[in-house]
Amino acid sequence: MSLNIFLPGVTRIPITGPKPFNTLVCVTSFGDSWGADEPGQLRRFSGTAVSTFRLEGFDQRVKPIFNHSTSIWLGRIGPTETCNWVYAIDSVTGAGFEPVFGVYFVTFDVGTMIGRKPFKSPAAQEIFGFIPQYGYYICSYVLCFEPPLQNDDVRMNQGDYSGIGSENSKIKGSSPIVRTESKKIAHSLASMRYS
Amino acid sequence: MIVLDANNNDQVAGAKVIEAELGQANKKMMIFSGIARPEWFINDDGHTYFEDVEVNLRRTVLGVEQFSISGGLASITNDTSNFLIATNSFDLDIDQTTQELILKVNLAAQGEVTGIGRFSYQVVAIVDTQAIGISGVIKWRKEIFDGTTLTPGQISQTFKISANHKDRIAPPQGFVYDKLTPVAYGLTTGFMSDENDFIIPYEIPSAPYNQPLIVMVEVGALFRANGQINVGQISGPNPITLDLTNQGVTNVDFRVNTLIPY
Numbered sequence: 001m002s003l004n005i006f007l008p009g010v011t012r013i014p015i016t017g018p019k020p021f022n023t024l025v026c027v028t029s030f031g032d033s034w035g036a037d038e039p040g041q042l043r044r045f046s047g048t049a050v051s052t053f054r055l056e057g058f059d060q061r062v063k064p065i066f067n068h069s070t071s072i073w074l075g076r077i078g079p080t081e082t083c084n085w086v087y088a089i090d091s092v093t094g095a096g097f098e099p100v101f102g103v104y105f106v107t108f109d110v111g112t113m114i115g116r117k118p119f120k121s122p123a124a125q126e127i128f129g130f131i132p133q134y135g136y137y138i139c140s141y142v143l144c145f146e147p148p149l150q151n152d153d154v155r156m157n158q159g160d161y162s163g164i165g166s167e168n169s170k171i172k173g174s175s176p177i178v179r180t181e182s183k184k185i186a187h188s189l190a191s192m193r194y195s
Numbered sequence: 196m197i198v199l200d201a202n203n204n205d206q207v208a209g210a211k212v213i214e215a216e217l218g219q220a221n222k223k224m225m226i227f228s229g230i231a232r233p234e235w236f237i238n239d240d241g242h243t244y245f246e247d248v249e250v251n252l253r254r255t256v257l258g259v260e261q262f263s264i265s266g267g268l269a270s271i272t273n274d275t276s277n278f279l280i281a282t283n284s285f286d287l288d289i290d291q292t293t294q295e296l297i298l299k300v301n302l303a304a305q306g307e308v309t310g311i312g313r314f315s316y317q318v319v320a321i322v323d324t325q326a327i328g329i330s331g332v333i334k335w336r337k338e339i340f341d342g343t344t345l346t347p348g349q350i351s352q353t354f355k356i357s358a359n360h361k362d363r364i365a366p367p368q369g370f371v372y373d374k375l376t377p378v379a380y381g382l383t384t385g386f387m388s389d390e391n392d393f394i395i396p397y398e399i400p401s402a403p404y405n406q407p408l409i410v411m412v413e414v415g416a417l418f419r420a421n422g423q424i425n426v427g428q429i430s431g432p433n434p435i436t437l438d439l440t441n442q443g444v445t446n447v448d449f450r451v452n453t454l455i456p457y
Contacts, residue, residue: 015224017216024215024224069211071228073267073315088270088312091208091230111270139265139317141226143213 010053012146020065021143027053027104029138030075033112042086042113046093049138050105056146058102068095070106070140077134086113087134095140106140197233197248202377207231208313212254217321222260227252227298227318230269235302236310240276243305245283250298252318253378255328255401257294257439262287262320266300270312278306282314293403294439296320329358329381329399331431331447333412334392339453340420342386342393350395355413356381358402361434375411378403407434412449422453 011026031049055064070092077087090109097104112133201210210229217224233248264285271280283301290297298318302311333354335342345353359375381399388394402408410433412426431447 013215015215016218018214021215024213067213069213069226069228069317070209071230071265071315071317073265073269074271075267077271082275084272084274084308086270086272088272089230089315090270090313092211092228093209113272137267139228141213141228141317141319143215 007052009051014148015143018143020145021067022148023144023146025053025104025142025144027051027138027140027142030135031138032135033110033133039083039114042111044090044109044111046107046109048105048107050098050103051138051140053104053142055097055102055104055144058097060099064097064102064144066095066097067143068106068140070095070138072106072108072136072138075135075137083114086111088112089136095142104140104142106138110136197235197246199231199233199248199250201227201229201250201253202380205232207250212252221257221324223322223324225254225256225296225318225320225322227254227296227320228316230313230315231298231300232313233302234310234312235304236272236308236312237304237306238308240278240306240309243279243303246302246304248300248302248314250300250316251290252296252298253401253403254296254322255294255379255403255437256289256296256320256322256324257442258323259287259289259296260321260323262318264298264316264318266314266316268311268313269315272308272310272312273306274308276307276309278304278309280304280306280309280311282311285316287318287320290403292405294405295403296322324400328443329402329408329410329435329437329447330443330445331397331410331449333383333395333397333426333449333451334429335451336392337388339451340393340418342388342395345386345417347386349417350386351383353415353417354383354395354397355415356383356397356399357411357413358399358408358435359411360403360406361409375409377411378406378408381410402435402437404437404439407436409434410447410449412451414451418451420451420453425452425454426450427452 009028013024015024029051072089088111092108094107199206201207208230213226215224231250235246237244266285281303283303286299288297288299357377358379360378362374364374365371379399379402381397384396384398414424426449429448429450435444
C-alpha cells in the first residue's frame with residue numbers, strides 16, 4: 001500500500017509554544033560517506049546534510065529564529081575487507097537555514113579509518129565515482145515559526161502526491177507551482193557536502 | 196555500569212533539548228538528542244560482553260506520559276577479528292531521588308580491540324513538569340550599565356544562570372574547598388526597569404529534587420561596566436532544596452555591583 005505523502009522526510013506538528021514558535025518540524029534523512037582515502041589513517045571530516053525542509057515564510061532579510069535537537073547514527077558500514085577499522089560520528093555541530101531558499105541543514109563531524117582500499121579494482125572506483133563506506137541516519141526536530149495556512153487557501157486538501165518519492169514519480173494534482181519548486185529543491189540539495 | 200552526564204560535553208557530545216508546549220498546563224513534549232561517549236572497549240573475540248549505560252538527561256519531570264527512543268551506533272572500531280557490536284536496548288526512567296530523566300542503554304560487543312566509543316540517541320517524551328522550579332530577578336543600578344543597549348538575544352547571552360550541586364572536597368594535602376557542578380541551567384525571560392534599576396527576570400525550570408542547590412549568576416563580556424563586576428544573592432534561600440511537596444522557589448534574586456565607585 002502506498003502512502004499519500006507530499007514531502008517525504010518532513011513532518012510538521014502544530015504547537016502552542018514556547019513563543020515565538022508555532023511549529024515543531026521532524027526532519028529525517030539518510031546520507032552516505034566515502035570515508036578515509038588512505039588505509040590505516042584516521043581521517044576526520046566536517047559534513048553538511050541539506051534536508052528537504054524549507055522554512056515557509058522565509059525572508060532573506062530576516063535571520064530565522066529556531067531551535068533544534070538533532071541526532072545522527074550509523075545505518076550501514078562497509079563494504080571492506082579484513083582489516084582494523086573505525087567508523088565514527090563525533091558530534092552534531094550545528095544547524096541552520098541556507099540563505100537563498102531557507103532550506104534547513106545540519107552540520108556534523110565524522111571520522112573514519114579503514115585498513116585497506118574498499119575495492120582493489122581502480123576500474124570500480126572509476127565507474128562508481130566513489131565507494132560509499134558507511135551510511136547514517138539523521139533525525140532533527142526543529143522548533144520554528146511558520147505563517148499558518150488559511151482555511152480558505154485553495155492549495156489545501158487538493159491533489160494526490162502518492163507518486164512522489166516512488167520509483168516512477170509523477171506529479172499529480174492541481175498545485176503545480178508549490179510542488180514543482182519543492183521537488184526541484186529536493187533533487188538539487190538533498191545530498192551530502194563535505195568541506 | 197557507565198554513568199554519563201548530558202551536561203558534560205566530554206561525556207555527551209552536542210547534547211540538545213527542545214521543549215514544545217502542547218496547550219495543556221504542566222505538560223510538555225521534550226526532545227533530547229546527543230551522542231553519548233561510553234568509550235567502552237574489549238579485547239576478546241571468543242565471548243560476547245554486555246554493558247549498561249545510564250545517561251542523565253538533566254531534566255526534572257514529575258512523570259512520563261509517553262515516550263519513544265531512536266538511537267544507534269555512532270563510533271565503533273574493530274581490529275581484524277570476528278566481531279559483534281550492538282546497542283541492544285534503549286529505555287527511559289526517572290531517578291527516584293532527583294526526579295531527573297535517565298536514559299538506559301544496554302550495549303554488547305565481541306572482538307579483539309573492539310569498542311563502542313559513542314552511540315547516538317533521540318528521546319521524544321511527553322512529560323508532566325514541575326510548575327515553577329527556581330525563579331527570581333537579576334538587578335543592577337542604571338548608573339552601572341545601560342541595559343537598553345542590549346537586544347533580547349544579547350541579554351540571554353550576557354547572564355549565565357545555573358543551579359549547582361555542591362561537593363566539599365578535602366584533599367589529603369591542602370585546603371578544603373567547595374566544588375560546584377552545574378546540574379540545571381536557567382534562562383532570562385524578559386527585561387524591565389524601575390526608577391533606579393534594570394531588572395532581568397529568570398527561571399531555572401528543571402532543577403533536580405532532593406539535593407541542596409546553589410544558584411550562580413555569571414555576567415558575560417557584553418555587560419560593559421567600569422570596575423570589577425560582582426554578583427551577589429540578595430534574597431531567597433541558599434542553598435535551595437526542592438522536593439515533591441516543594442516544587443518551586445521564587446524570589447531568588449541577585450544584584451550586580453561593581454567594586455569601584457562609578
